[in-house]
Amino acid sequence: MCLCDDVKGMLSLYEASYLGFEGKDFLDEVKAFTTKHLKALKGSTINSTLAKKVVHSLEVPFHWRSPKLEARWYIDIYEGENSMVPMLLDLAKLNYNIDQATYTSEIQNLARWWIGMGMVHERQFGLAREGLTQLFALITVIDDIYDIYGTLEELELFTNVVESFGVNPPMLSNLGVNPLALSNPLNWLHAGYTPTLKEYLENAVVSIGGPFVLVSAYLLTAGKITKEALDYIESMPSLIYNSSMLTRLANDLGTSSRIGDNPKSIQCYMHEKGVSEEAARDHINYPFLDEPFISSAPNLGRQSQCIYQYGDGHGIPDQETKDSIKSLFIEPIPLGKI
Template sequence: MAFQGLFSTFVVTALPRSCPPPAINKFKLYSKPVQCVTNPTTTINNDQVTLRRSANYAPCFWDYNFIKSLTSDYTEEKYARQIDELEDDVKRLIQAETDVPLVKLELLDTVDRLGLKYKFQEDVKKALDFIYNNSSDAWLNDDLYSTALRFRILRKHGYTVPQDVFRRFKDDKGKFKENLGEDVKGLLSLYEASFFGFKGEDTIDEAKAFSTTHLKNALKGKISPDMVRKLKNALDMPLHWKLPRVEARSYIDTYENEQNMNPSLLNLAKLDYNILQSIYQKEVSKLASWWVKTGLDKMSFARDRLLEHYFWCNGMVSGPEYSAYRDMGTKILSLMTTIDDVYDVYGSLEELELFTDYVERWDITEIDKLPMNIRTVLLAMFNTTNEIGYWTMRERDFNIIPYLRKEWAKLLKAFLKEAKWYHSRYQPTLEEYLENGAVSVAAPLVLFCAYFLTADKITVDALEYIDKFPSIMWCPSLILRLTNDLGTYSDELARGDTLKVVQCYMNDTGASEEVSKIYVEGLVHETWKTLNTELLGSFPFGEPFLSANPNLARTTQTVYQHGDGLGLPENGTMDYLKSLLLEPINL
């Protein structure tokens, strides 16, 4: 399979699903039984008392009545004429002939970072084709900034650019020249370019290490406050990993203060952001009504995170024409998390086995064997899934239910395996954990929904390809599992959950917690390299599903960048949601 050998050169070979684990010390760090979470509850079902754990999740951070009332003055109809005029201005900028390729590259990069590329796809493609096919490398000379910018932009858009373009910046010993450390702008450009590397590209790996070290050193020197801000933002998270809508909101403020700012481009970016915000407000308003009607907002044992799940779906596919995906994808995600909490903390093993069996058979005739709370969750999942199936039949003339129920069953089997590990106190190896964890993190089902809810025409070939869990899906799923665990493992271990990726690596190798965290962070980088390569492949599907895969990875790194941004949205996610939904930009 495509993901074989995914990490074969990184520290310890242990991850590809088809590869055996290395011969390592089987020292078990957590040999004592873990403790149950605080504040357990009991329920009585058929005269039997069941002790139920509680994760003590924080309640919902949003007032759903307020969310249902959201409105905006920034409607597309109201600003249609102004939008058309600004789009014409920007289109002329992109189409204009120039003898200076660098100026055009910077323009295209600005259009992308402002969140406007979706409006000018064909024009951007023609401009890049011209730069790639007609401009020689002579204009680059020994300019690190220009070389790295060209490398980054062309690779991002799928053009072949060899790593050898950076050889001119190396000395006779094959090392990057130390005097490059004085070129902060060039180093920043090299740093951003290095995240578009492929597996086995030693020069790009060296560029990443070299630029990272020198940028950190530059922060200790005398540079402008503006450059300090840019370096800190980049070192916090590179452009390639940033969520497009989050970056658009941030870069609008940055671009407004740039010396070469173009008013038409800036005004279009501001208007577009506010108009999209008005569309998103309507979507979350409807979702809030649906969520409250299900009654799942009253499940005290589960995370009530409707808007956070909307943020996830919006991050994956943000185009205004894909409202159906954000609506139904958010519903699926919200149900997933509630069900996850049933399996992780609330249900007994017998109840979880029944739940899994009912979904696998798609038969709820014996649902009364479950207690009321779990029965309610199952019915909500069953009814919502069938409603989505009806929409797909009506709008796409395709019966998606057999495929959707199969994906649900895969997810619940993965949930159940982890529940059995917990109840038996089994400690999985790293390989076992990640094999199951890439599924239990729910990414395959989320990505599956992103395909069939955005495709103009659903095909069996694409569905069969997706069902095989190809590398283009495996990589973002693994990134989600790794970053999720890095952000949440401390709290989850405290409440008695099964071991997470850091602890599995510690147990497999005897490494310290700090060393294990560094290892896992390195796996994230390695997985991105493989994903970069996979995105250049040929697939039985196109956009927006193709971009939804790396966008899933970007969303998870945004959500878990500063801790558990789902369980505790105040760790960044809440601020992102306020910008996305509540705070228009002043024109």
């Protein structure tokens, strides 16, 4: 109980509890203990900067957050701390603004590619990052075709045409390029069938596109592509499966209330167990090679948490999503005198 007087230490212990593996009961107890006491601090006399950190962490822990957005948030917090080092703060701002300028340049190249009016950078890392963004854009278009715009007859024709190409190697088909993964929910919807949660998730972990994106991340960033690595990826390891599942569940939690859409995990669980939406959400709300691929997998889950934290930040961007985009790509941090 002596820890309760050390708010900074309690907050650090709370954050550390999210790094435990499944089955580590001790860290689960630590998480429950620190959460209870941090929530009890509401209205206490701790300094305002520390209070902001507590509220921020209780909302979403550091390990689940987008690293770059977290850096932007912390720069503002650090500026108000008594122990702030001015030169360190200026260097952090300068580093952030340099990265932002790089992102902005890549977005401009992507926009030119999207309308067929330009070429991407030939720098290896920039090419890899922009290539991934292009894949995301294409996956989004195909996903919207299946989810929103296409009739059953049109999508059956589209699926048959894609399958007739016969150019996908088995590995990519197994990991999400197969359009049947996207057409299954549509068939369920038109047949009036609500799948069990297990049926839904077996299909959804692929249809979200996570496995395909992560495989592409490996192919675009690996210094040397090996047969052993490809065999490992094809087995759908937990690194890929769990990140894709987190992406799917974050998407479902943010978009399940969208009218006219396919049944999501929330509705499947409500129908299967006969429970309320609140109970289904509580059940679905998830706990959570070489670089840079290893970081790509958890970052996919973090970005999904960020996009769908306040609702459908992808399909119907809220103010929080718009503010995040502005801070990442448009609005540099004002610099002091360096």
